[in-house]
Amino acid sequence: MHRCVINLDEVELHSFPPEHAPSGAAAERFAPRIGMLGRPLGALKLGYNLIALAPGKRAFPFHSHRVNEEMFFVVAGQGEIRLGDDRHALRAGDVVACPAGGPETAHQILNTGDVELRYLAVSTQESPEVCMYPDSGKYAVMVDGEGGFRTVGRPEESLSYWEDE
Known part of the structure; x- marks a missing residue:
């Protein structure tokens, strides 16, 4: 049975497991610490997470989603979001929309303050998903579900469709 209400004060935050840690x-x-909310609440089409960042840390690499849309709601602290070619200050109460798209929708949240930054991340959960990483020139392809799959590469390293056939 899923709960219908969870207070953010009750959310247990976890670092990445060693096999997925930077x-x-x-x-x-x-160094994000992440608390899962969507599944415990019974969400089916949206993912909800509480993210906590120590001062000076980033949550994830600068990236854009080709399929899924994200929304961020700053709960506490202050920071900055890189959004496309721009940077915007963030503080408690701010809401940011990150629609699917190319480099113009790439985003990354940084804690520029001197206390922990906490924000709620909400996203659609469409699969498969393709993410692009403009800073490193990488891409990731992820497929959820049974037999799921994830690969990270660079376009110039791509194999020919007919190679080894």
Whole structure:
């Protein structure tokens, strides 16, 4: 049975498990703690997460979604969002829309304050999903469900459709 109401004060936050945690230089920049809300509430078409960031940290690499739309609601603290070529200050109460698209919708949240930044991330949950990472020139393809799959690469490393056939 799912709960119909969860207060954000009750959400247990977790770091990435070791097999998915940032490593090397990325470990210094990225350190989100994430609390899952959607599934415990019984959500079927939207994902909800509470994200907490320590001062100076980012949640995820600068990226855009080709399929899913995201919305962020800042609950506490202050920071900055990179959105396309622009940067915008964030503070408690701010709402940001990140529709699916190309580099113009790429986004990344950073904690530029001196206290923890907390925000609610809400997104559609369409699969398959393709994400683009303008800073690194990478892409990711993810397919959920049984037999799910994830791959990360760069367009110039792509194999020919007919290779090894």
